[in-house]
Amino acid sequence: MSVTEREPGARARLAALLAPPLLWLILAYLGSLAVLLLSAFWTTDPFTSDVVHSFTADNFREILTDPVYRTVALRTLGIAVVVTLLDALLALPMAFFMAWVATGRLRRALLVAVLTPLWAGYLVKAYAWRVMLGEHGIVNAVLAPLGLHGPGYGTTAVVIVLAYLWLPYMILPLHAALERLPAHHLEASADLGAGTLRTLRSVVAPAVRPALLAGSVFTFSLSLGDYLTVQIVGGRTQLLGNVIASQVTLDLPLAAALSAVPVVLVVCYLAAVRRAGALDSL
């Protein structure tokens, strides 16, 4: 039944078609990862910061034994998890409303509203939050009559801004999944005597779960790698990205070794998501 059986030249054409993107993937993508991992085993001249090509596992030993890196890694992981949960909590009702409640013009308007922030620059949005969360910013101005004070710059501010930045990446897959769910499935469930909760659990949840996990892959991995938001609204907080950035200028091999930490975390997360079966439908 395949193309190759009918046309002898088709296999070669298919190969020619796929070769450039595959080559790009392997060389530029996996290749650079391999070089990154390799350079993590080098070391630097302490004075000139030049890379010295002698093979040593000291960088990994340092990362595993120095408590400061563990603290920073756990803090980064914690922030990524909280941001993901927060986005899921915000996106579920929003996507539900967009897919099933809103109709026509309102639905289109909501979709545009979700997509528009993606058009604005990342830095612009982060700096806008810096102004809003500042001592004389709008957040404090709004909270002041209630006798409250905003979070100021710090870990809370980082969570807020990251949750804001990555929210569209959670809403869009959820919205697509909910929209695809046929209304007659819900009707059938009701006809068979299931209540609202049972329908949510047995019909909606299985349909939404892969989208939720796919969205969480975005929010989780994007949060793990972020370092600019932290620099702008993080106050004295530092995440893995900042430690890597500060080492890049001075100790490239150590920075490369540190970069392996988020890579490992994301791979573990993907494996867990795959185990949960969320990638089967992709």
Add this chain to the structure above:
Amino acid sequence: MRNANPWQAAVAAGVLLLAVACGSGGGGTGGGGAAERKSVGKGEGRVDLIAWAGYAEDGSNDPRADWVHPFEKQTGCKVNTKIAGTSDEMVSLMKTGQYDTVSASGDATLRLIAAGDVAPVNTRLVPNYRDIFSGLKMRPFNSKNGKMYGIPHGRGANLLMYRTDKVSPAPDSWKAVFDGAPKYSGKVTAYDSPIYIADAALYLMKTRPALGIKDPYALDRTQLDAAVALLKKQRQYVGEYWSDYQKEVTAFKGGDSVIGTTWQVIANTATAQKAPVKAVLPKEGATGWSDTWMVSAKAAHPNCAYKWLNWIVSPKVNAQVAEFFGEAPANAKACRETADPHHCAVYHADDEAYYRRVHFWTTPVPQCLDGRKNVTCTDYAQWTRAWTEIKG
């Protein structure tokens, strides 16, 4: 496994790449191989600079501060400026080989010379060099083996800045950001670089003589640990660390920071934006910088680079930069060109005694810079690790 083939291909490609990377890795690090230039010819039409904020102004920040456009007009060299926030950034940018010249401070110069990233400068090709204060020529941080590795630009001190409406009484000591920091909890700021450890060491030098610190850049293990402990204590009260000067300006303007270390140019910019701030030199003295324009060993536009060197230390321009940035000019004749006739007196341009109170940024090395022979000092790699640890 249905995906076996692509994976095998990927692994094979990875192994191949590793082999290639290892093969090219043997290049090694030659030191200072580049020779100085014999002549300056026609400009190449462009020059790429790495500079501290405020050193290469083209009028976009302040229409009155523009010495880039006149240079371009006169020489035909189009100027591309990359602003760096820390010396470490400058060193790593210079390693890319994409820049012609850099305004390096003393904690970057020696590293650049040792790595062979910069070439010696033939001072005869820079006519304005003869008017540079002799106190800045052939210093340990800008020369090696009797050869100048750049043209001195100017020098100044890292100051203590505070909001006049939030901080009282007016501080006259670094105590305000160390032992006195709890009073301004969450509003203290500090410079985000390992070199800031020297600020703590300077404070300990004056307040805890028992530690025996003679030079804030020559710290043995015990002394470094004491400075680290002080900075860890300070961290509890720090609102944010800064290395981007714009970020510090907005932090002081918005009241998110009320006290902390600064450069005069930041105080000037904040004042121009109507922020009630003042910058002082505390009684303990301060850390500071003495900057040198150096030329890359791989400069693609060496003629334009030399023209820029001569331009930036010419009396009129050197005076403009010095007044804009808030530092002492390097060119003695610049003192007659400043808009404020007392500028050189205020910034102690030729007052060597004054600059003995200012500890210029220097890269810490294992051979103690204060001359001690019986101990090993901590080097910059250790300072960098300590700084990561301090920030937690």
